[in-house]
Amino acid sequence: MSTATADHHGPARGLMRWVTTTNHKDIGSLYLLFALIMFLIGGAMAMVIRAELFQPGLQLVDPQFFNSMTTVHALLMIFGAVMPAFTGLANWLIPMQIGAPDMALPRLNNFSFWLLPFAFTMLLSTFFMNGGGPASGWTLYPPLSLQMDAGFPFMIFAIHLAGISSIMGSINVIVTILNMRAPGMTLMKMPLFVWTWLITAYLLIATMPVLAGAVTMLLTDKFAGTSFFSAAGGGDPVMYQHIFWFFGHPEVYILILPAFGIVSAILPTFARKPLFGYSSMVYATASIAFLSFIVWAHHMFTVGMPVVGELFFMYATMMIAVPTGVKVFNWISTMWRGSMTFETPMLFAVGFIIMFTIGGFSGLMLSIAPADFQYHDTYFVVAHFHYVLVTGAIYSIMAAVYYWLPKWTGHMYDERLGKLHFWISTISVNVLFFPQHFLGLAGMPRRIPDYSVQFADWNMISSLGGFVFGLSQLMFVWIIFKAIRGGRKATDQVWEGAQGLEWTLSSPPPYHSFNQPPTVR
Amino acid sequence: MSASSRWYQLLLALFSLNAGTAVADYALNMTQGVTRTSQAVYDLHMIIFWICVAIGIVVFGVMIYAMFRHRKSRGVKAAQFHESTTMELVWTLIPIIILVSMAIPATRVLLAMEDTSDADMTIKVTGIQWKWKYDYVDTEAEGLSVVSSLHPDHNEARQLGADADLTVFGDTYLLDVDNPLVVPTGKKIRFLLTAADVIHSWWVPDLGWKKDAIPGFINESWTIIDQPGVYRGQCAELCGRDHAFMPVVVVAKEPAEYAAWVAEQKQAAVDIANSADRVWTKAELMAKGEAVYQTNCAACHQPNGQGLPPVFPALAGSAMATAEDPAAHIDIVLNGKAGSAMTAYRDILNDVDLAAVITYERNAWGNQASIVQPADIKATR
Numbered sequence: 001m002s003t004a005t006a007d008h009h010g011p012a013r014g015l016m017r018w019v020t021t022t023n024h025k026d027i028g029s030l031y032l033l034f035a036l037i038m039f040l041i042g043g044a045m046a047m048v049i050r051a052e053l054f055q056p057g058l059q060l061v062d063p064q065f066f067n068s069m070t071t072v073h074a075l076l077m078i079f080g081a082v083m084p085a086f087t088g089l090a091n092w093l094i095p096m097q098i099g100a101p102d103m104a105l106p107r108l109n110n111f112s113f114w115l116l117p118f119a120f121t122m123l124l125s126t127f128f129m130n131g132g133g134p135a136s137g138w139t140l141y142p143p144l145s146l147q148m149d150a151g152f153p154f155m156i157f158a159i160h161l162a163g164i165s166s167i168m169g170s171i172n173v174i175v176t177i178l179n180m181r182a183p184g185m186t187l188m189k190m191p192l193f194v195w196t197w198l199i200t201a202y203l204l205i206a207t208m209p210v211l212a213g214a215v216t217m218l219l220t221d222k223f224a225g226t227s228f229f230s231a232a233g234g235g236d237p238v239m240y241q242h243i244f245w246f247f248g249h250p251e252v253y254i255l256i257l258p259a260f261g262i263v264s265a266i267l268p269t270f271a272r273k274p275l276f277g278y279s280s281m282v283y284a285t286a287s288i289a290f291l292s293f294i295v296w297a298h299h300m301f302t303v304g305m306p307v308v309g310e311l312f313f314m315y316a317t318m319m320i321a322v323p324t325g326v327k328v329f330n331w332i333s334t335m336w337r338g339s340m341t342f343e344t345p346m347l348f349a350v351g352f353i354i355m356f357t358i359g360g361f362s363g364l365m366l367s368i369a370p371a372d373f374q375y376h377d378t379y380f381v382v383a384h385f386h387y388v389l390v391t392g393a394i395y396s397i398m399a400a401v402y403y404w405l406p407k408w409t410g411h412m413y414d415e416r417l418g419k420l421h422f423w424i425s426t427i428s429v430n431v432l433f434f435p436q437h438f439l440g441l442a443g444m445p446r447r448i449p450d451y452s453v454q455f456a457d458w459n460m461i462s463s464l465g466g467f468v469f470g471l472s473q474l475m476f477v478w479i480i481f482k483a484i485r486g487g488r489k490a491t492d493q494v495w496e497g498a499q500g501l502e503w504t505l506s507s508p509p510p511y512h513s514f515n516q517p518p519t520v521r
Numbered sequence: 522m523s524a525s526s527r528w529y530q531l532l533l534a535l536f537s538l539n540a541g542t543a544v545a546d547y548a549l550n551m552t553q554g555v556t557r558t559s560q561a562v563y564d565l566h567m568i569i570f571w572i573c574v575a576i577g578i579v580v581f582g583v584m585i586y587a588m589f590r591h592r593k594s595r596g597v598k599a600a601q602f603h604e605s606t607t608m609e610l611v612w613t614l615i616p617i618i619i620l621v622s623m624a625i626p627a628t629r630v631l632l633a634m635e636d637t638s639d640a641d642m643t644i645k646v647t648g649i650q651w652k653w654k655y656d657y658v659d660t661e662a663e664g665l666s667v668v669s670s671l672h673p674d675h676n677e678a679r680q681l682g683a684d685a686d687l688t689v690f691g692d693t694y695l696l697d698v699d700n701p702l703v704v705p706t707g708k709k710i711r712f713l714l715t716a717a718d719v720i721h722s723w724w725v726p727d728l729g730w731k732k733d734a735i736p737g738f739i740n741e742s743w744t745i746i747d748q749p750g751v752y753r754g755q756c757a758e759l760c761g762r763d764h765a766f767m768p769v770v771v772v773a774k775e776p777a778e779y780a781a782w783v784a785e786q787k788q789a790a791v792d793i794a795n796s797a798d799r800v801w802t803k804a805e806l807m808a809k810g811e812a813v814y815q816t817n818c819a820a821c822h823q824p825n826g827q828g829l830p831p832v833f834p835a836l837a838g839s840a841m842a843t844a845e846d847p848a849a850h851i852d853i854v855l856n857g858k859a860g861s862a863m864t865a866y867r868d869i870l871n872d873v874d875l876a877a878v879i880t881y882e883r884n885a886w887g888n889q890a891s892i893v894q895p896a897d898i899k900a901t902r
Contacts, residue, residue, distance in 0.1 A: 063764075143718065143719045236737075238735060272599040304741070325616045329580075364569065368627045438550075450765050
C-alpha cells in the first residue's frame with residue numbers, strides 16, 4: 001500500500017478487490033451475496049422436495065435422491081445461508097454500530113469468508129460422485145451416515161471448513177466488540193444486535209469444535225477402523241446423537257439470537273419509541289444461551305433415556321419459554337403506545353414476532369416428553385422448525401436487509417415492491433408450513449418421498465404454498481439489485497425514528513466507517 | 522386418485538361456503554388412539570394446545586390492538602417509557618406458574634409410560650433396512666418369528682411412478698404389510714426394540730408412542746390394547762433409501778383367536794423346518810425364490826436384477842452370481858456386507874427361502890449357474 005495515498009485510498013479495482021479485500025463492508029457484502037446464492041440453491045432443493053410430495057406416489061425422483069435433497073437443503077440453509085447471512089450483517093454493522101473503523105482482524109476476516117465458497121462447492125460436488133450426495137439427514141446419524149459412498153470424506157471436510165470459518169468469524173466478532181468500541185460505549189450501551197452477536201460468537205466457539213469432533217469420529221469410524229459409534233466394536237450410536245445435539249441445540253440459538261438483535265433494532269425505529277426493557281433483553285439473551293447447553297437431549301426423547309434424564313431435559317426445555325417470553329413481551333411493550341408506521345422492515349419484524357411465537361408455541365408442545373413421543377420425527381416437527389427458522393431467522397434477515405439497504409447502498413429500495421414481497425411471502429409461507437402441523441399430527445413421518453393417500457390434500461396445499469413462496473423470493477433478489485443500481489437518494493438517518501451510530505454516517509458510509517471515534521453520551 | 526380430481530376437491534375445500542363439511546374429511550389433529558396411554562397423551566397434547574391458544578390470544582390481541590391504535594397516521598405521539606421492573610417480574614413469574622402446571626400432568630404420564638414392569642408377554646422388535654422382524658420371546662408363542670415387509674401390491678404400485686392407481690388401496694397405501702404383528706387384546710405387552718443395521722423407529726400412532734430401534738441396544742416400551750383391530754404406523758427415523766416403505770401393522774385379536782393364530786404359525790414353522798431337509802427341484806426353488814426376491818431384494822437390486830449402480834450392484838451377469846461355486850454368494854446373503862446397505866439375512870429368512878432366493882438370483886435374467894439346496898444353507902450356517 002502506498003503511503004502517499006493512505007489518506008484517500010479506497011477499494012482496489014476489478015475482481016481482485018473482492019479476492020483480497022480486508023474491508024468489513026466488502027466482506028460483509030460477500031457474505032450476504034454468498035448467503036443469497038446458497039438460499040436460492042437450497043430453496044431450489046426445497047422445490048424438488050415439494051414437487052415430489054405434491055401427490056402421493058413416486059413421480060419425479062428416486063427415494064435416495066429425495067433423501068439427499070432433504071439433507072443438503074438443510075445443510076445449505078443452516079451453514080450456507082442463515083449463518084453466513086448473519087456473519088455478513090455482523091461485518092457490515094458491528095463496526096458501524098460501535099464506532100470502529102473496521103473489524104479488529106481484517107485478514108482473518110478475508111480468510112474466513114473465502115473458505116466458504118470452497119467448502120460448499122465441495123459439499124455440492126458430492127452429487128457427482130459415486131453414490132451421490134449425503135442422504136442421512138443433516139444430523140448425519142451413524143450408522144446410516146456411514147453408508148454414504150465416495151462423497152463421504154468430502155462432505156466431512158466441507159463441514160470442517162465451514163466450522164473453521166465460523167470459529168474465525170466469531171473470534172473476530174468478539175475481539176472487535178471487546179476492543180474497538182468508541183469511548184463511552186460501555187457494554188450496557190451497545191445496540192442489542194451487537195450484544196446478541198457477542199453471545200452468539202461465544203456459542204459458536206463453544207460448539208463448533210464439538211461438531212468437528214463428532215464428524216471426525218465419523219470419518220475415523222468409516223476409514224480408520226475405529227468404532228466410536230458402532231456397538232459391535234464397543235461404541236455407541238446414541239453417543240453420537242448426544243455429541244451432535246450438544247452442538248446442535250446451541251446451534252439453533254446461533255440461528256436465532258442475532259435475529260432477536262435485529263428485531264430489537266427495527267421495532268424502536270418504527271414505533272418511534274425506545275426499546276422496552278433493554279437490560280432485561282440482554283439478560284434474557286444470556287439466559288437463553290446458557291439454557292441452550294443443557295437441553296440438547298430433547299431432540300432425543302425417543303432414543304430410550306433413563307426416565308430421570310427425560311424429566312430433566314423436559315423441565316430444562318420448558319424453562320426456555322421464560323426468557324423467550326420476556327423478549328416477546330418486551331417487544332410488544334416497545335410497540336405499545338408508540339407512533340408506528342409500517343414500512344417493509346417493520347412488516348417483516350412484526351411478521352417475525354407473530355410467526356416466531358407460533359413456532360415457540362409448537363416448541364413448547366414438543367418439550368412435553370410424552371407428547372413428543374407422538375410428535376417426534378413427524379411433519380409437526382418440520383412445521384415447528386420452519387416457523388422458527390424461515391419466518392424467524394430468515395424473516396429477520398430480510399427485515400435487516402430492507403432496514404439497512406438504504407444505508408449500505410445510499411438508495412431507497414422500492415417500497416411498493418418491498419411490501420408486495422412481504423405480503424406474498426407471508427401468505428404463501430403460512431399456506432406452506434401451517435398445514436404441516438396437521439400432517440404431522442395425523443401421522444405423517446418426516447423425510448419420506450411418498451405417503452399414504454389420506455395425507456394427500458394437505459401436502460398438495462403445502463406444495464402450492466411452497467412454489468409461491470419460492471418464486472416470490474426472486475422478487476427479493478430483484479428489489480436488492482434495483483436498489484444497488486439506483487433509486488431515490490437515502491438521507492443519512494434514512495428512517496425518521498432511527499437511533500444509533502450507524503445512522504450518523506453518510507449513506508453509503510465511508511470506506512473506513514469511523515476514522516475518528518465518535519463520542520457516545 | 523387422478524391429479525385433476527384432487528385439484529377439484531382442493532378447490533371445493535378452499536372455496537366452498539360449506540367449508541366445515543368439506544374440511545371434515547381431512548385429519549387435523551392427533552389421534553386419540555386405542556390405549557389408555559394414547560388417550561393420556563392426547564389429553565396432554567390438548568391441554569398444552571389450549572394453553573398456547575389462550576396465551577396467543579392475549580399476546581397477539583394486545584399486539585394487534587397496538588398496531589391499529591398506536592399508529593403515526595392516527596396522529597399518535599409516541600410515549601417514551603422504556604422500563605418497568607414490576608412488569609418484567611410479572612411476565613417472568615406468570616409463565617413459570619403456567620409451566621409448572623403443565624409439567625405436573627406431563628410428569629405423571631411420562632412415569633406411567635416408562636413403567637414396563639409386570640408385563641404379560643414380551644415381543645422383540647428388530648428394525649432392518651427396510652422391514653421389521655418380530656420375535657415372540659415368551660408365553661405359548663415362544664419361538665415364533667414374523668418378518669414384516671411392505672405388502673407386495675403396494676411395493677409394485679410405488680415403483681410405477683405416475684402411472685400407479687393408488688385409489689385401490691384406500692387409506693392404507695404404503696401402510697400394509699405381508700405379515701403383520703399379531704397380538705392378544707387385554708394383555709400388557711412389553712416390547713424390546715433393537716435394530717440390525719441402522720437406527721429405525723417403531724411407531725403406531727394409535728398406541729400413543731414411538732421408540733427408536735438402535736443397533737446394539739435394546740429399548741423397552743409397552744402397551745395394552747383393549748379393542749381388537751388393525752392398527753397402522755410406519756418407521757419414523759430416516760433409515761436410508763426405502764425409509765418411507767417400512768410400515769408397521771399391528772393386528773390385535775381376542776385371546777382365543779390369538780391362540781388359534783399362534784397354533785397355526787407354530788405348525789407352519791414345523792412344516793418349513795421339515796421341508797428344509799428334503800431335496801428341492803430347480804422349478805420349486807425358482808418359483809419360491811422369485812417371491813422372496815421381490816419382497817426382500819428388488820428394492821435395491823431392482824426387479825430386473827440390474828441394480829442401481831454404483832451403490833446397489835447388478836446381479837444379472839455379476840461374477841458372484843454366476844460363479845460355479847456358490848459359497849461367496851451364500852456368504853454375502855447370509856452375513857451381509859459391512860459398511861453397505863446389504864443386510865445380513867441369516868436371521869431374517871429361513872433355509873428354504875435363502876436357498877430359493879440364491880438359486881433364483883443365479884438363474885434369472887440370463888444367469889446360468891448351480892442351484893442351492895436348503896441343506897447347503899443349513900451346512901453353511
